[in-house]
Structures are given as structure tokens and as C-alpha cells.
């Protein structure tokens with residue numbers, strides 16, 4: 001049984017420790033005793049065929065999955081040692097510390113600057129100078145400042161797709177998260193925009209921990225430090241990306257990465 005392997009080798013406590021995580025949509029068992037440790041300042045790629053539970057796992061990690069009626073979760077996810085499912089967890093704060101980027105860039109129909117200011121305002125920031133400086137630092141963090149600084153009052157929805165995706169990442173960065181969850185962040189982008197987002201991810205991991213879902217094996221191999229292969233709700237194999245692609249331990253992983261099914 002390879003499920004539950006930890007791909008952890010940094011010698012410090014993991015930022016996330018997922019243990020025996022089960023998730024049900026009604027009677028449907030969507031995550032089956034998933035266990036994995038996530039190292040700080042690493043990029044983890046979740047791979048596996050459509051419907052295997054990748055998005056469900058991401059959504060469980062910031063408790064977006066709570067919102068689904070009839071769903072049930074059990075097991076434990078320790079975030080910096082504290083169970084995210086524990087009584088008394090502040091979910092708004094949790095989602096500030098663990099932010100999510102989606103497949104389709106979803107900026108608000110507001111100005112570029114107001115998109116960035118939105119999160120800090122929700123969390124109570126009112127100081128105009130602080131907000132303006134967050135706009136600059138967040139746009140710098142995603143490599144957008146130089147190109148957008150003279151049109152901060154333009155509608156964010158008029159930006160190009162990859163700029164919109166960067167802006168959505170900047171919007172998270174503005175509330176100072178620790179973990180960025182990215183659900184197929186490049187799947188609607190062209191190859192050049194995709195490479196630029198991958199480069200951004202490598203830059204961001206200096207300050208954040210990234211868990212990303214991708215359908216693109218090359219992307220997982222290029223960008224991630226660790227990869228987890230999922231199949232029908234099970235985490236079949238989880239290890240260093242170089243190992244999983246060159247020497248998978250489980251035949252099902254081997255079949256998937258060599259393109260036998262998908």
C-alpha cells in the first residue's frame with residue numbers, strides 16, 4: 001500500500017499534514033483516506049485523470065468543500081500543527097492564509113487596483129496609503145507592476161487572460177497567505193502564457209507554498225518539487241517529482257504518466 005507515503009525531506013515540520021482524509025458527496029466516496037505531508041516553500045503537483053478527486057482535495061484544504069450540501073469530511077489536516085476542521089477555526093482567516101486560484105481567471109468587474117484592495121478591505125484595512133502600497137507590492141510580486149502601473153483604474157476584466165490570472169494571484173498575495181492552491185491555473189492559457197505562469201510559480205515558492213492541479217504532465221515535471229498521483233479518490237503515489245516520473249513505484253502511476261489512460 002503506497003497511499004499515505006510522505007514525500008517529506010526538508011527536516012522541518014511540514015506546513016500541512018494531511019492524515020486519513022475522507023470526503024463524501026452524499027454516498028459518493030470522493031477522497032479515500034488521503035495522507036500527505038506538504039513541505040513549506042515547495043510546489044506540489046496533483047495529477048490524475050479527470051474525476052479522480054484533485055479539485056475536491058484542494059477545496060477540502062481551505063474548507064470550500066464545506067459549502068456543498070450533503071458533504072461529509074473526516075480525518076485531519078494540520079496546518080502549522082492546528083487542525084483546520086477543529087472547533088473554533090475561523091474560516092475567513094483560514095481562507096486568507098490558504099488562498100485558491102481557479103482554472104478560469106475570475107477577476108471582479110472592478111478596477112485593477114480595487115481587485116487588489118478587495119481582500120485587505122474585507123479583512124478591515126482602511127488606510128489609503130497601506131492599500132496603495134499593497135497594490136504595488138502585490139502587482140510586483142506577480143510581475144505586473146511595470147506594465148499596469150499607469151492604468152490601475154482600468155477594468156480588470158479587460159486585461160489579457162494571463163494578466164487576469166496573474167492579477168487573481170496578486171489578489172491573494174495582497175492578504176498575505178501562506179499557501180496558494182491552484183486548480184489547473186494554466187489550462188485556459190496559451191503555451192507562452194503558460195510558461196510565464198510557471199516561471200511566476202517558481203518565483204512565488206520563495207515566499208509561499210503552492211499546491212497545484214495540472215492535466216499537463218510536462219508542466220508537473222517542469223514546475224513541481226513533489227507530485228501526487230490520484231486515482232478514484234485515492235492518493236496512489238506521492239514522492240519527489242523526479243522520482244515519480246523516472247521511477248514510479250506503482251504500476252497505475254506508470255500507466256498514467258506513460259499515457260495509457262487519462
Ligand SMILES: Nc1ncnc2c1ncn2[C@@H]1O[C@H](COP(=O)(O)OP(=O)(O)O)[C@@H](O)[C@H]1O
Pocket residue numbers: 025028030048049050051052053054055056057068
Ligand atoms: N458537488 C459535487 N457533488 C457530487 N459529486 C461531485 C461534486 N463535485 C465533484 N463530484 C464528483 O467527485 C469526483 C471528484 O471530482 P473532482 O474533485 O472535481 O475531480 P478532478 O478535479 O480530479 O477532475 C468526481 O466523480 C465528481 O463527479
Ligand SMILES: [Mg+2]
Pocket residue numbers: 054055056183213
Ligand atoms: Mg478538477
